[in-house]
Amino acid sequence: MTASPSDPFPTHFQDLAWAVLMLPLVSALFITLGLRRSRVLTTTLSLSAVATGFGLSVWLFFLYGVSGARAAATPLPWLSVPGLDIHLGLTVDSLSTLMLMVVTGVSFLVHLYSTGYMEDDPEYARYFASLGFFTFSMLGIVLSDNFVQTFIFWELVGVSSYLLVGFWYDKPAAADAAKKAFLTNRVGDFGFLLGILLIWAATGTVAFDGVAAKIGADPALFGSLGSLAGVLVFLGAVGKSAQLPLHVWLPDAMEGPTPVSALIHAATMVAAGVYMLCRVFFLFGATPAWPEPLGFLGSLSALDVIAWTGGLTSLVAGVIAIQQDDIKRILAYSTLSQLGYMVMAVGCGGPDAAMFHLTTHACFKALLFLGAGAVIYACHHEQDIWKMGGLASRMPITFWTFLIATAALCGVPVVTSGFYSKDAIFASTLASGRPVLFGLGVLVAGLTTLYMARLVMIAFLGAPRSEAAGHAADPGRNMTLPLLILAVPSVALGWLPLGNYLRHALLPSAPIHAADGPSDVFFEPFNHSPLGAFFGLGMVIFGLSIACAAYWGAAADPFPARLPRLSRALRNRLYLDEIYQATVIPLHDGIAALAAGVDRWIVRGFFVNGLSGGMDLFGRALRLLQTGNLQTYAFLFVAGVALVVLLALK
Amino acid sequence: MTVGLHHYLVVSALLFSLGLFGVLARRNLLVIYMSLELMLNAANLALVAFSRYHANLKGQVMVFFIITVAAAEVAVGLALIVALYRRRGTAHVEDLNSLRL
Numbered sequence: 033m034t035a036s037p038s039d040p041f042p043t044h045f046q047d048l049a050w051a052v053l054m055l056p057l058v059s060a061l062f063i064t065l066g067l068r069r070s071r072v073l074t075t076t077l078s079l080s081a082v083a084t085g086f087g088l089s090v091w092l093f094f095l096y097g098v099s100g101a102r103a104a105a106t107p108l109p110w111l112s113v114p115g116l117d118i119h120l121g122l123t124v125d126s127l128s129t130l131m132l133m134v135v136t137g138v139s140f141l142v143h144l145y146s147t148g149y150m151e152d153d154p155e156y157a158r159y160f161a162s163l164g165f166f167t168f169s170m171l172g173i174v175l176s177d178n179f180v181q182t183f184i185f186w187e188l189v190g191v192s193s194y195l196l197v198g199f200w201y202d203k204p205a206a207a208d209a210a211k212k213a214f215l216t217n218r219v220g221d222f223g224f225l226l227g228i229l230l231i232w233a234a235t236g237t238v239a240f241d242g243v244a245a246k247i248g249a250d251p252a253l254f255g256s257l258g259s260l261a262g263v264l265v266f267l268g269a270v271g272k273s274a275q276l277p278l279h280v281w282l283p284d285a286m287e288g289p290t291p292v293s294a295l296i297h298a299a300t301m302v303a304a305g306v307y308m309l310c311r312v313f314f315l316f317g318a319t320p321a322w323p324e325p326l327g328f329l330g331s332l333s334a335l336d337v338i339a340w341t342g343g344l345t346s347l348v349a350g351v352i353a354i355q356q357d358d359i360k361r362i363l364a365y366s367t368l369s370q371l372g373y374m375v376m377a378v379g380c381g382g383p384d385a386a387m388f389h390l391t392t393h394a395c396f397k398a399l400l401f402l403g404a405g406a407v408i409y410a411c412h413h414e415q416d417i418w419k420m421g422g423l424a425s426r427m428p429i430t431f432w433t434f435l436i437a438t439a440a441l442c443g444v445p446v447v448t449s450g451f452y453s454k455d456a457i458f459a460s461t462l463a464s465g466r467p468v469l470f471g472l473g474v475l476v477a478g479l480t481t482l483y484m485a486r487l488v489m490i491a492f493l494g495a496p497r498s499e500a501a502g503h504a505a506d507p508g509r510n511m512t513l514p515l516l517i518l519a520v521p522s523v524a525l526g527w528l529p530l531g532n533y534l535r536h537a538l539l540p541s542a543p544i545h546a547a548d549g550p551s552d553v554f555f556e557p558f559n560h561s562p563l564g565a566f567f568g569l570g571m572v573i574f575g576l577s578i579a580c581a582a583y584w585g586a587a588a589d590p591f592p593a594r595l596p597r598l599s600r601a602l603r604n605r606l607y608l609d610e611i612y613q614a615t616v617i618p619l620h621d622g623i624a625a626l627a628a629g630v631d632r633w634i635v636r637g638f639f640v641n642g643l644s645g646g647m648d649l650f651g652r653a654l655r656l657l658q659t660g661n662l663q664t665y666a667f668l669f670v671a672g673v674a675l676v677v678l679l680a681l682k
Numbered sequence: 683m684t685v686g687l688h689h690y691l692v693v694s695a696l697l698f699s700l701g702l703f704g705v706l707a708r709r710n711l712l713v714i715y716m717s718l719e720l721m722l723n724a725a726n727l728a729l730v731a732f733s734r735y736h737a738n739l740k741g742q743v744m745v746f747f748i749i750t751v752a753a754a755e756v757a758v759g760l761a762l763i764v765a766l767y768r769r770r771g772t773a774h775v776e777d778l779n780s781l782r783l
Binding site: 658659660661662663666667670 | 781
């Protein structure tokens with residue numbers, strides 16, 4: 033199906049995007065309003081809504097994405113005042129249709145998996161309603177064609193993640209984690225909102241196309257705020273995509289059900305930040321400049337800030353992951369690290385590489401989390417990898433799919449998709465002339481292999497370390513099926529010309545390498561960016577050999593004994609939470625106490641209570657005049673008349 | 683000495699002041715009521731005097747109305763005072779302050 037939108041018939045197919053967007057919301061609404069009692073109806077409705085959404089997304093992808101056509105679904109007017117026109121509009125183009133497929137596809141598999149994982153939960157229906165609402169919010173960001181709509185759905189994602197992370201709200205840790213995720217995101221969103229206001233003030237429009245056209249016509253449009261506009265918008269991504277220093281919510285968000293972690297970490301929420309950066313990449317075409325107080329930053333561009341934030345995040349998270357013992361936390365830090373990669377790629381002028389990695393990462397990270405969920409399920413909710421062991425022979429499907437995803441995450445050459453996307457990122461760092469970031473990325477690739485090999489060796493190989501691990505078995509079919517399905521793109525996605533597709537979509541002027549035959553399809557990175565490919569391969573071997581030396585058949589982690597200080601610091605997540613606890617939290621509490629004091633003593637005490645108290649006192653004084661004696665009244669009356677007469681005669 | 687408008691007005695003012703004094707100073711409701719009548723009639727006197735002075739009968743017509751209305755008012759007022767006295771056993775204004783907060 034390669035119909036072009038100039039055909040008379042298919043021109044309105046882009047309106048199907050509305051259906052993709054609304055289906056999960058409709059299912060969530062129906063489940064909440066009426067179907068809570070029936071598990072069968074809940075399952076059927078939510079699964080079919082997301083499956084239909086996925087089907088339509090695939091269709092839209094081939095209709096609009098592949099042809100590179102760009103269409104806008106019929107917009108809904110929302111707010112129109114002089115100088116500001118905001119509508120709810122949906123963009124259907126290469127970028128959004130690809131992301132639509134990723135989101136609905138992963139969401140569908142997570143839904144399917146959840147029917148097994150959440151089977152015994154008494155709040156089954158509420159879970160699926162929240163899941164549908166979450167998918168809806170994410171699709172809204174993907175399809176949005178203006179900043180305000182993006183922001184609205186951005187916040188909806190925040191709300192729905194709150195509902196999902198805090199799903200087991202009677203567990204204090206889960207309730208706290210949900211609150212932490214929500215509040216940390218608020219910090220980034222504040223910057224995002226300021227950025228949107230700045231852009232609106234400078235360009236007079238909030239539509240992506242309008243802003244892009246204005247910046248294209250005049251890159252110096254923002255004057256001395258050129259870098260700030262990009263950095264403020266990036267702050268939103270720092271919150272959602274959990275970059276330093278706002279990454280602290282993500283590891284804690286592991287308190288939610290494991291399929292939720294898979295959804296949040298793979299295709300939604302954290303991907304939203306990177307996706308948004310790719311969507312508004314035109315913003316970074318503005319001439320870099322800083323206002324006077326920040327003049328010392330010179331010609332530092334927003335992209336530099338983004339690249340370094342991403343690079344540092346990937347390094348710090350990769351280092352912390354080495355010493356985590358909770359299987360989900362290892363994966364959480366690995367997500368942070370991979371997101372750092374993507375953000376770094378955006379900063380290095382490679383949004384195509386970032387989106388490529390986002391797509392492949394969505395598949396294998398979802399697979400890793402769902403695999404971890406299967407392990408946790410089989411080991412009776414045990415998450416410590418040191419209490420697992422020997423699962424490979426007992427849970428073969430889980431083990432092999434997990435291994436495939438691990439290989440993809442590490443970037444094993446040729447046979448995994450992660451290799452191709454990671455190589456694209458390395459290539460973008462080199463192309464932008466940032467060799468330090470290239471070195472950093474290569475180092476993180478080694479760390480990735482190290483901590484993932486550690487995880488696999490300890491959890492799956494060797495002998496069982498606990499009773500539960502000894503009796504573990506593969507879960508039921510609706511949980512293993514998503515694993516098997518996800519293993520396919522984890523391997524094969526890199527063989528598709530996805531890199532070129534995205535390059536064409538995001539950087540239309542950049543040259544495209546067409547593959548010269550089958551060998552170039554598979555070995556393309558070695559041919560076009562050999563440095564990245566060979567270094568990547570080297571780091572995989574390096575990380576694997578260290579992991580083998582340290583953890584093959586190990587009964588306990590040798591690391592704390594060798595480097596006790598470093599190990600302790602890493603186990604405590606480099607004390608970042610404690611540092612926030614000691615600095616940001618007291619500062620915040622101080623400001624809050626000040627604000628509360630102003631409210632309590634000045635607003636309420638002086639203005640509100642003072643006014644009412646004054647009136648009360650005045651009333652009490654006036655009451656003294658009411659004696660009840662008729663003649664007093666008569667006297668006052670006469671005195672009043674006399675006064676009036678006197679004044680009148682004067 | 684001819685009696686002119688001034689004389690009538692002075693007498694009227696005196697009557698009015700006496701009545702006012704009675705209303706303000708006396709304690710018995712009945713006496714207060716009589717003082718009120720005195721004030722009313724002071725006003726009547728002034729009206730009649732002006733009517734004569736201006737050779738205009740409208741003032742005197744007004745006085746007739748006042749007298750008839752006052753008669754009705756006295757009937758009602760006295761009935762109220764009698765009813766009050768029967769109920770409370772007193773006709774002194776200091777004792778009648780139950781409307782006070």
